[in-house]
Amino acid sequence: MKTRLTSVLLLLAASPVVSGEAPASLPFPSDYREWVFLSSGLGMTYGPLASGTPRFDNVFVTPAAYRSFLMSGRWPDKTMFVLEVRAAESKGSINKDGHFQSDVAGIEAEVKDRGQWTFYSFGAGAKEGQPFPRTQSCYACHAANGAVDNTFVQFYPTLLPVAKANGTLKKQ
Amino acid sequence: MKTRLTSVLLLLAASPVVSGEAPASLPFPSDYREWVFLSSGLGMTYGPLASGTPRFDNVFVTPAAYRSFLMSGRWPDKTMFVLEVRAAESKGSINKDGHFQSDVAGIEAEVKDRGQWTFYSFGAGAKEGQPFPRTQSCYACHAANGAVDNTFVQFYPTLLPVAKANGTLKKQ
Numbered sequence: 001m002k003t004r005l006t007s008v009l010l011l012l013a014a015s016p017v018v019s020g021e022a023p024a025s026l027p028f029p030s031d032y033r034e035w036v037f038l039s040s041g042l043g044m045t046y047g048p049l050a051s052g053t054p055r056f057d058n059v060f061v062t063p064a065a066y067r068s069f070l071m072s073g074r075w076p077d078k079t080m081f082v083l084e085v086r087a088a089e090s091k092g093s094i095n096k097d098g099h100f101q102s103d104v105a106g107i108e109a110e111v112k113d114r115g116q117w118t119f120y121s122f123g124a125g126a127k128e129g130q131p132f133p134r135t136q137s138c139y140a141c142h143a144a145n146g147a148v149d150n151t152f153v154q155f156y157p158t159l160l161p162v163a164k165a166n167g168t169l170k171k172q
Numbered sequence: 173m174k175t176r177l178t179s180v181l182l183l184l185a186a187s188p189v190v191s192g193e194a195p196a197s198l199p200f201p202s203d204y205r206e207w208v209f210l211s212s213g214l215g216m217t218y219g220p221l222a223s224g225t226p227r228f229d230n231v232f233v234t235p236a237a238y239r240s241f242l243m244s245g246r247w248p249d250k251t252m253f254v255l256e257v258r259a260a261e262s263k264g265s266i267n268k269d270g271h272f273q274s275d276v277a278g279i280e281a282e283v284k285d286r287g288q289w290t291f292y293s294f295g296a297g298a299k300e301g302q303p304f305p306r307t308q309s310c311y312a313c314h315a316a317n318g319a320v321d322n323t324f325v326q327f328y329p330t331l332l333p334v335a336k337a338n339g340t341l342k343k344q
Binding site for chain 1: 205206208209211212213214215216217218226228230232235238258264265266267268269270271272273274275276313317319324326327329330
């Protein structure tokens with residue numbers, strides 16, 4: 001673990017887009033399933049952990065950040081998202097078609113700290129998440145395509161109208 | 173509205189499975205998106221509001237009931253579920269395949285009151301939900317197929333292991 005973190009920090013130090021302090025590891029937010037759910041997709045292609053088999057992605061955000069966004073259309077500092085990827089099953093119990101969710105396939109997080117967003121990856125059962133190097137494509141993709149402040153509000157149906165009403169959608 | 177409720181109550185009175193008082197209307201729980209998310213499916217066939225076009229179904233439960241279930245594998249009295257059905261879109265923003273969620277297509281609720289579960293339907297924008305007659309298939313289907321106490325815990329991946337650990341799964 002120490003070796004991996006050191007490698008990540010070296011990458012961060014070598015990246016031209018790093019600003020401020022390099023982020024440390026992130027404690028696993030064990031209560032994230034009690035945060036506010038933003039949306040779920042199945043087989044979306046821009047996301048991480050894509051594979052030939054469609055998977056569900058559930059997105060949760062810290063409750064205080066959610067309520068702040070409802071008031072302003074903006075994310076406050078210390079906002080934290082969790083992206084939970086789950087396997088999809090089709091035939092099970094009384095379900096005959098379509099898909100329902102089963103085991104966790106991956107967990108990632110995105111945290112806003114002093115105005116800067118950092119992504120973290122949690123290995124299976126990990127108590128700490130490690131920051132993705134800023135050279136990873138998630139940073140450039142969210143910066144370019146996030147409808148509001150690095151985040152994919154365009155896919156969160158309860159928040160998109162709030163951003164429109166507050167004029168916080170990125171200008172295209 | 174009064175006429176519709178009267179019709180429902182007449183149906184309830186004629187049903188052989190009614191016990192206790194007939195349920196009244198249910199105020200719309202406007203904060204249900206801040207409750208605990210249980211799971212989401214796409215195009216599942218046993219659910220209500222099924223159609224040729226696959227839809228997402230999101231299930232939320234009252235936070236106090238969720239925490240009680242985590243401790244016991246059982247639903248306390250006053251537990252309330254919301255089933256939110258949403259349209260699915262595929263091409264939009266940077267998404268190229270799979271499906272993401274858009275507009276609400278329907279909202280239903282299930283409430284446990286003095287040991288008895290009642291289902292409610294909310295029309296678009298309705299401030300009150302009306303109880304489904306007990307002759308509707310949702311009652312028989314949940315009673316026969318719900319893994320725990322009339323509810324589809326078999327499709328809620330964080331709760332299924334809790335029910336197994338507490339021995340509250342229905343015996344098959």
